[in-house]
Amino acid sequence: METLADFDVKTSVRKFITKSIGIGDIRDDEDLFDSGIVNSLFSIQLVTFIEKSFGLEITQDDLDMDNFKSVDAVCNFVRRKQGK
Amino acid sequence: MNLDQAQRDRYREFSDFVNDNVTPYAGDWDLHQQMPRDVIRAIGREGYFGAIVPEALGGKAWDFVTFGLLNEAFGRGSSSLTVLFTVQNMVATCLLKWASAKQVAKWIPPMAKGDIVASFALTEPNVGSDIQSIGTQFESHGDMLVLNGTKRWITFAGIADIYLVFGKLNGRPIACVVEKDMPGVEVTPIRDMLGFKACHLAQLDFHDVQIPAANVIGKAGFALSHIAPLGLHYGRLSTAFSSVGLIRAAMETSIKRASTRVVSHATLNNISSIRAVITEMGISYDTSLMMCLNAATAEDNRSLQAIEKTILAKYVASRNAVSAASQAVVISGAHGCHEESSPTARFYRDAKIMEIIEGTTQVLQNVLGNYYVNRAEPLVLN
Numbered sequence: 349m350e351t352l353a354d355f356d357v358k359t360s361v362r363k364f365i366t367k368s369i370g371i372g373d374i375r376d377d378e379d380l381f382d383s384g385i386v387n388s389l390f391s392i393q394l395v396t397f398i399e400k401s402f403g404l405e406i407t408q409d410d411l412d413m414d415n416f417k418s419v420d421a422v423c424n425f426v427r428r429k430q431g432k
Numbered sequence: 433m434n435l436d437q438a439q440r441d442r443y444r445e446f447s448d449f450v451n452d453n454v455t456p457y458a459g460d461w462d463l464h465q466q467m468p469r470d471v472i473r474a475i476g477r478e479g480y481f482g483a484i485v486p487e488a489l490g491g492k493a494w495d496f497v498t499f500g501l502l503n504e505a506f507g508r509g510s511s512s513l514t515v516l517f518t519v520q521n522m523v524a525t526c527l528l529k530w531a532s533a534k535q536v537a538k539w540i541p542p543m544a545k546g547d548i549v550a551s552f553a554l555t556e557p558n559v560g561s562d563i564q565s566i567g568t569q570f571e572s573h574g575d576m577l578v579l580n581g582t583k584r585w586i587t588f589a590g591i592a593d594i595y596l597v598f599g600k601l602n603g604r605p606i607a608c609v610v611e612k613d614m615p616g617v618e619v620t621p622i623r624d625m626l627g628f629k630a631c632h633l634a635q636l637d638f639h640d641v642q643i644p645a646a647n648v649i650g651k652a653g654f655a656l657s658h659i660a661p662l663g664l665h666y667g668r669l670s671t672a673f674s675s676v677g678l679i680r681a682a683m684e685t686s687i688k689r690a691s692t693r694v695v696s697h698a699t700l701n702n703i704s705s706i707r708a709v710i711t712e713m714g715i716s717y718d719t720s721l722m723m724c725l726n727a728a729t730a731e732d733n734r735s736l737q738a739i740e741k742t743i744l745a746k747y748v749a750s751r752n753a754v755s756a757a758s759q760a761v762v763i764s765g766a767h768g769c770h771e772e773s774s775p776t777a778r779f780y781r782d783a784k785i786m787e788i789i790e791g792t793t794q795v796l797q798n799v800l801g802n803y804y805v806n807r808a809e810p811l812v813l814n
Contacts, residue, residue: 364736370806381657387802388563389739391657392665400734408530411651411658 354427357402361422364397376419391416398422404429439498446505449478454509461512461630462778463771465623467591471513476546481520485528490541496731500673500724507677508684511782512630514677515789516549518670519587522663523550523596526607530650530659539594539609551592552663553583553610553636561795563656568599568638570606572645577601577608579616579641587789590621590632596663597638598655605655609647616641627781665739667790668746669727675749675786676720682753682760682779683713689764689774700763709759716752723748740803747796750786757783 358376366372369385380386394416395406404426415425435443453474461467475481483499485491494502499521506514524543527536542548559565568581581599589595597610610617618637625633650659687710690701700706723745730738757779761768768776787793 367806370802387799388657388661389665389799392661393736393739395658396734396738397736400736408532408650411530411654413653 354423357426358419358423360401361426362419364394364401365419365422368393374419378419379417381413381417394422398426402426402430435497435501439495439501442494442498443501443505446480446502447508449475449480450505450509454506454513458510458513458630459771459775459778461510463629465629467513467516467588467630467632469591472516472546472549475516479544481517481546482544483517484521485524485540485544489536490544496669496728497725500669500728503670503673504677504680504721504724507674508681509677510630511674511678511785512628514670514674515587515628515631518667518674518790519552520550521670522552522667523594525666526596526649526659526663529662530607530654535609535647535649548593549588549591551586551589551595552667553586553589553595553597554660554663555583555585557582557584557635561791563598563660564605566598566600566605566656568597570599570601570608570643572601573642575645577643577645577648579608579610579638579643581638583636583638585622586634586636587628588632589619589634589636592632595636596649597636598660601652604652605657606652607649607655607659608643609649610638610641610643614641614643625785627778627783627785629781664790665742669724669731669742671786671790672720672724672727672742672746672749675746675753675783676717676724678753678779678783678786679713679717679720679749679756682756682776682783683710683717685774685776685779686710686713686760686763689767693765706763709763713756713759716756720745720749720752740800743791743796743799743803746790747793747800750783751793753783753786 366374368390371385398404399406414421416422453471479492480502482491483494483502484496487493503514503517506517520543524540527540543550554563556566556568559567568583571578579597579599583597593612595610596607598605598607600606612619616639618639620635622633622635690706690710691699693700727738727741727745730741757776760776761780764774764776768774771777
């Protein structure tokens with residue numbers, strides 16, 4: 349069941365991603381990299397966003413596309429890193 | 433923008449170092465197309481290569497505004513030397529973010545001291561801005577990798593001790609530290625460039641170079657999305673501030689020339705059109721510096737807009753450097769066109785390179801176009 353905190357994470361992640369790519373109607377499970385809608389700067393901005401917004405540090409061990417490829421993937425990654 | 437006292441004190445210290453150790457010799461370095469190891473060692477002794485490196489790793493842990501001021505102060509003296517800060521920090525930032533603790537401990541402390549010089553080996557003979565198209569190949573053989581390919585136009589590769597080499601392993605982008613003494617590494621200096629003549633540009637040919645897999649930075653698949661763009665970002669910050677330093681040098685040289693050159697019983701600076709040109713230079717300097725400080729402050733605040741602000745600063749400062757250097761040559765007349773009489777010819781040649789490195793003006797225009805369109809779209813929709 350989605351908690352309020354989960355909802356906040358998703359809202360925040362969705363807002364960042366849609367603002368970054370300039371497209372509002374993406375599915376939460378849509379692969380941002382496969383679809384080619386992100387530019388070359390998006391990846392490192394996403395890292396900064398996650399680290400700054402959720403107080404996490406992303407290291408080489410976290411470099412896995414399954415952590416970054418979609419809104420859902422980022423939310424799941426943040427929850428795992430937060431130990432939820 | 434207000435600098436704090438520590439930033440002002442350090443900027444004065446950088447400027448004093450440049451006045452004593454850089455400016456008097458920059459012309460000779462350019463003429464002979466080489467950078468003496470002595471000056472690199474002297475910078476290393478001051479700890480400047482470790483400006484943004486954590487103290488625990490032998491660095492100064494300065495903020496990015498101070499790092500920018502370092503690049504501005506050195507950029508006023510020598511673009512060729514300042515680009516050593518650029519590449520050294522491009523590699524350092526990639527390692528600090530994505531290397532393992534063991535890799536960081538091995539390479540960062542000697543880089544911070546200037547004991548080893550690092551080059552960022554991304555560009556290839558046929559691949560510049562379109563980094564996804566690189567053709568350098570790594571093959572996996574147990575716990576070793578075998579590297580084949582060619583990198584060209586690599587800054588300071590002529591004297592570098594290590595190179596951060598970008599290539600592909602089974603089609604997946606990887607970044608790997610390659611040491612100059614590894615068998616199969618061939619270094620060919622490239623001379624007689626338009627500008628940045630003393631930055632030991634070189635071509636690197638890799639012939640079946642065997643490298644421990646432990647030298648891979650990050651993970652396969654992420655080198656061109658997470659590692660190279662990070663290095664390029666900090667490279668642009670350095671280049672932007674270096675361009676501002678060049679504008680200042682062009683302006684100071686022009687003011688000095690205009691205030692001493694007598695034409696028809698009056699100095700040049702009494703001619704309104706010359707004063708107008710100097711005014712334009714001053715405005716270029718102030719606006720470029722403000723944009724650079726804005727970008728560096730965004731970086732210090734870990735702002736999500738730091739990348740775009742840095743691109744904007746590099747775009748504006750490098751173009752302004754070209755304009756200011758061009759005007760400085762004209763104000764200096766024939767004198768300004770002669771390498772041994774004036775530094776303005778060097779400024780002019782170096783300024784054009786500022787527009788090319790770490791993303792040409794046209795490439796950056798495309799990125800900035802997206803930035804502004806994305807910013808504007810919600811306004812249009814609303």
